[in-house]
Amino acid sequence: MIEIEEISPAEPKAHRIVVMGPFHYADAEKAVAFAKEHLETGESANVLIDLTALADFSFSGLGDQLVHLPTMIQFIYSLDRIAIISDEDWLRSAARIESALLPRVVYQVYDDDEAEAARAWVMGETDEPRRGAFHELDIGKPEIAAFEVTGRLDEAESKRGIAMIEEKLSAPDCSRLMMVIRNWHGFDAELIFSPRLMSSKMKLIKQFDRYAIVGGPDWVGGMGEVMGKLVKPTIKAFDLDELDDAVAWLSE
Numbered sequence: 001m002i003e004i005e006e007i008s009p010a011e012p013k014a015h016r017i018v019v020m021g022p023f024h025y026a027d028a029e030k031a032v033a034f035a036k037e038h039l040e041t042g043e044s045a046n047v048l049i050d051l052t053a054l055a056d057f058s059f060s061g062l063g064d065q066l067v068h069l070p071t072m073i074q075f076i077y078s079l080d081r082i083a084i085i086s087d088e089d090w091l092r093s094a095a096r097i098e099s100a101l102l103p104r105v106v107y108q109v110y111d112d113d114e115a116e117a118a119r120a121w122v123m124g125e126t127d128e129p130r131r132g133a134f135h136e137l138d139i140g141k142p143e144i145a146a147f148e149v150t151g152r153l154d155e156a157e158s159k160r161g162i163a164m165i166e167e168k169l170s171a172p173d174c175s176r177l178m179m180v181i182r183n184w185h186g187f188d189a190e191l192i193f194s195p196r197l198m199s200s201k202m203k204l205i206k207q208f209d210r211y212a213i214v215g216g217p218d219w220v221g222g223m224g225e226v227m228g229k230l231v232k233p234t235i236k237a238f239d240l241d242e243l244d245d246a247v248a249w250l251s252e
Contacts, residue, residue: 002027004034007048012080012124014046020053032068035075046081048122051091052112076105083122083129087112113183114151130154134161136168137180144250145169145208146178149216162204169207176250177208177233180243181216208233212250215240 001020008014017034019027038045076082084095084107092109099107108129110118121129133153137146145168147161168174211233213221221237238246 002030004030007119008046008123012046013043014048014081014122014124016048016050016119016122018050018053021055023054032071035068035072039071039075039078044078044080046122046124047079047083048118049082049084050115051084051086051088052115054086054088054091073102076102081108081122081124082106083108083110083118085110085112085115085118111183117151130157133157134164136164137178139178139247141247141251142171143173144176144178144247145174146180148180148182150181150183152184166204166207169204175208176210176212178212178214178246178250180214180240181220182240184216206232210250211235212238212246214238214243214246 002023003018003020005016005018006013007016015034017031082105084092086092086095086109092111095107095109099105099109108118108121114130117130120126130151133149133151134157135148135150137148139146145165147165149161153161165177169177209232213235215238225235225237236246236249238249
């Protein structure tokens, strides 16, 4: 089932499209009708597509809707902001791939715990598609630079995070770093190939002697501990429920 509602009648106009349960032929017809109606107005608009309640696709009969593919592509290009919310990794990945395949079209893709940020961006309440992923933590220990990472990292946010850490570690009595990773949704692929970011990270590594990674996917902590055998700081991974243990280790 598909539901379409206007969530902002003022400029910029915005609609929320919610797909619930299985997606059938009739739902595709409703989406095409909405796209045609929007194109007839000639107005720009923003759209929030919520797929968190999507159960399954039914492909029976959907092939008949391929004739409307040019209309749907024209509809996509008429939009100013497109936000897609899903709690399924494969749907978020598919949306990013589709965005990459359509020139000049950029989807902002969100996990379900980022729904508030997605709505604010689509409604024009903010020009930043996401709130900052980096947040400083006050743990009452000036010798430890403590930060939390949530959401998704892009290049701009990675640069901001590195600058925040550098500023904290510039204090003469601060030589240890703790990164707490909660609700992390990965990073943009281009970060891997950014020589500027890599140079900044290598410079940063020389500024501390112990680094605790708390939470996040297992591979992040594992990679960190492997790197700790190759670079200056000692790196140790902890689970989220071991935050106190991480602080104790950094305080030794």
